[in-house]
């Protein structure tokens with residue numbers, strides 16, 4: 001199949017570069033770039049993703065610090081823990097795994113991450129940076145999406161990009177990054193009227209809905225570039241992949257956007273460590 005757009009090789013290359021820079025950092029300072037991961041509760045998918053982040057951090061020569069909090073944790077307790085990590089000079093990057101249990105104010109928790117440690121690109125500071133094209137830290141999946149488009153030579157400027165989904169860590173920042181690259185961006189969501197009609201006008205479709213096979217093949221314009229950012233149970237994407245084979249390029253799930261997410265996280269953690277030296 002020629003229209004497949006895997007992300008595994010790109011992710012490997014990003015991690016390889018990050019691990020070289022981590023080794024340089026360690027040679028210079030005697031320390032490793034350190035990523036703190038925070039999880040609240042025991043959602044199995046979240047536990048798996050955090051474990052993947054820790055394992056890949058170790059493999060790339062980073063240190064990881066893990067904080068696992070019980071699901072009854074209050075917003076105040078979580079904010080206090082994240083502030084502690086924000087103030088800890090040994091920690092270069094902080095990741096709070098999303099989603100947190102419903103009683104927690106996730107936004108308050110994200111905002112407790114010091115902007116210079118926001119290697120997951122989830123704070124309002126980082127969002128403002130993405131909106132204005134000052135990408136100190138980008139949200140990891142959206143950052144991976146832009147890297148994929150660039151790696152496959154997809155022209156973004158002047159293209160109509162339709163982002164389906166407006167979540168704060170995926171749809172919204174993806175839209176901002178595409179806008180910063182001069183795409184004409186439409187953000188669709190649960191209240192959008194005539195979603196199929198809008199998607200049919202897209203040169204680039206970013207599916208970030210969180211519903212398995214939600215995007216139908218007949219919504220896709222022949223030749224369009226389809227980025228499936230879905231990570232649903234059973235490793236199924238948001239796009240009905242089999243029926244979307246008339247796409248010009250399409251990312252698989254698994255093996256598409258997912259691997260680039262963690263690669264960008266590691267890259268940004270190493271960058272945070274180096275920036276701290278320069279500060």
Ligand SMILES: Nc1nc2c(c(=O)[nH]1)N[C@@H](CN(C=O)c1ccc(C(=O)N[C@@H](CCC(=O)O)C(=O)O)cc1)CN2
Pocket residue numbers: 049050095096097098099120140141169231235253254255256257258259260261262
């Ligand atoms: N704080 C954050 N929380 C969440 C994020 C995030 O970027 N920051 N993203 C998602 C889930 N996620 C990381 O947390 C994630 C999901 C999937 C993958 C991935 O590589 N998937 C593989 C398949 C899984 C496997 O190999 O077993 C793939 O697509 O090939 C990485 C990260 C929600 N929360």
